[in-house]
Amino acid sequence: MKIGLIGNPNVGKSLIFNQLTGLGVEVSNYPGTTVGLEKGHVCYQREKFEICDLPGIYSLDGDSDEEKLVNGMLERHELDLVIAILDAVHLERNLYLFLQVAEYGLPLLVVLNMADEAEKFGISVDSTELSKILGCPVIMTAAIHGRGTGQILPSALSSASPATVAVAYDHHIEAAVRSIMGNFPVSRPVAILSLEGIGADQEILDSSAAIAGEIENRHKMSPRQIISANRHHFAEQLADRVITTRQKKPAFDLDRLLTKSIPGIPIMAAILIGILLVVFTIGSWLEGIIVAFFTTFLVAPLLSLSLPPLLQQVSISVLLGLQAGIGIAFPFIFTFYIFISILEDSGYLTRAAFLADQAMHRIGMHGQAIIPLILGFGCTVPAVMSIRLLASRRERFIASFLVTMIPCSARTVIIAGVVATFVGIWWALSIYLIVFILVVLTGLFLSRITPGERFGMIMEMAPLRAPQAGNVVKKSWRKISEFLIIAMPLLILSSVILGLLQYYGIITAFTNFIAPFSTMVLGLPAYATTALMFGILRKEMALGALVVLAGTPALNTVMTQVQLYTWAIISVLFVPCISTIAVLYRQMGLKTVVLVTTYTLILGLAIGAGIHLAFP
């Protein structure tokens, strides 16, 4: 049995999905977090159910991938049961989609989520009355606190039924729908959609278009406008009957500060720079403790064992790999993810997007594009996936370049572990400044040369809410555990391989080969350039490799400050990591990947060479 979760964006579908299935899909407080279809299984009373978390949509009559996906599943009756999740705070707007979904005649359960917030705003919904009007069961939940979600599955299985409510359309529309259904073997919702000019069968569309033309002539309004106006009107009346509002708005609306240019933009800058500073401070403090622990209790005792040389090389490599992963990467990445999660859950990202709209116009995109850019500070892979939020291919193309250039947390590890630690914290921030300037220049350039349509920003503001400590830690942990499971073994393995290559002199050969280029052009010791190559696999591995090849985590003893700075900035800009390349290929195709990779490679080397020229 297949159960689908359907609702507007940002109503908590993914949160409910997680609670139903025990899986951990991404949950955030901005519209469009779920881009594809998430599936999970749940056992209830010894029966297995498949649950699908569908992407959030505002209606079924659009032509975006998300709308087509949901529409297709409803039309082909791929779902046996639909759980419609409505936001109790914005019930009227949410009913608009529900009324359309109800037309498909599938068994329905209505979940009124965010009951807690509705209460806070003084909105009370009469769920018994609503259930009576809609003709299907209604339950109230506050998924964020886990309240009422336990009832969802039992209620759905015991009492879900097709809704009896039906929108009363204009009589010309009704007549047209009857006529289409008379001529073709289609269901009512399909007939309505084809009247709006949506559908796959050209014959039906042509004949519907003729009727639609007549209606438009008579009403001076297209059927689509009439139909949606009817639905909105119906939703409004329905909401009026079940909602009682006590005027109890919170005394102060934070948006009065956050969405104004002043102080909104300074606040935004302060938040972003503040996060970087705090991550650097906390990260390097933790790093110091962990590295000291490793050196004193593991590396030193190991060295004093005086093992045979090969064994010693391998075991030292394992330790260095572990040290790079746990000691350097983990403190920064984990702290970073905590802050990114707080940002995601607070609803602030949509404010940032609104404020950034003008600036983003200059670089050829719209406000929403700031969401992938900010997520890019965490990890480039999900940031590239969220490029789908952007409406036009032109914007997605420009964003692919810019998002890849944003220093992700792995690159933060490099900036923090190399520059902040050995050169100075302000120098570390200067790398962000340089990257920022390069991003702007690249954006300005690309917006000039990229052809394609422009599409404005239409974005629902997510409600501001205090992020919950539990959710934030859980989410950060989920991301960091991905790092521990996937990256750590790789880090250790590559460390061992490096150690062996070094032991057998292969690294030396490669290093000798690259040496002229490295010292002449970039002014770096040859092994540092070799280490850069490992950054292609995973960015933090470049640092791991550098530590192994240099033979010490105290990098300032083997390289000058200029060299460390140059090395860091090259590895930040230089070629995205392999996972980014893969996801970029899936999203944008081969051409974009090749362009992005070549561009960042040239950019990284050019900046490195530039610094070497300026400070030989």
Add this chain to the structure above:
Amino acid sequence: MESSEREDYLEAVLVRHLAAQATPSAKDVAEDLSIGEDTVSADLKSLENQGDLVFDENGAISLTVQGHSTAERVLKKHRVLQCFLGEILGMEERAASDEACVLEHSISDSAINRIGSYVNKAGSRRGRHRGNTPLCRPMNNSTPKPPDPGITPGEKKAPHAGPSTGPTFRSLIDATESIPLTVMGITGGEYLHRLIDLGVIPGEVVILKRKLHNNAVVLQVKECDIALSPEIAGTILVEKR
């Protein structure tokens, strides 16, 4: 005198007349059109000779039946064109008026009728257009004349001598924050359905919650806050409640 100049003069007299319910003098017309009084007096005299208008003993101008019908025809064309260019094609009001000043002289009656019925059809979706009464300068006058609707007729720069009815609806970016507005229509294109989904439909009462200096706006529709780019906000026509 070219026919376009004649039409502009007659139109100016009619507009003055409609605005003030009084007969204007040559000086008024000169002010409105910002042309030298001497030129205007001479031109108007020759129009009197052609039988378009008459001067009374105080120097006040009245249109003859012939002059009146010409003036009315041109004024109607101007309004239709200005409405079409401004409201339907989205040109800025001033630019639309300027463009209309040029086109009104050469456009054929059949074309203007078609545009008129198109505008009316579109207008019925979003309420009737009742724009500012325009004023055109004769074409041969090259003095740039930036209009300022805020200045009253009679002062030196006073091209906007129209009746002070003003437009009854305007685009969202011209509205003021926190005042309830009624959506009158959307002139936009492909993103129309997304706006409709969110409840931005004619008749809906919305509140402009925030407008940045770049005209990006936050609009409250059905209790939800929606952020819009300037180019989209500019296509939403609203009326103060």
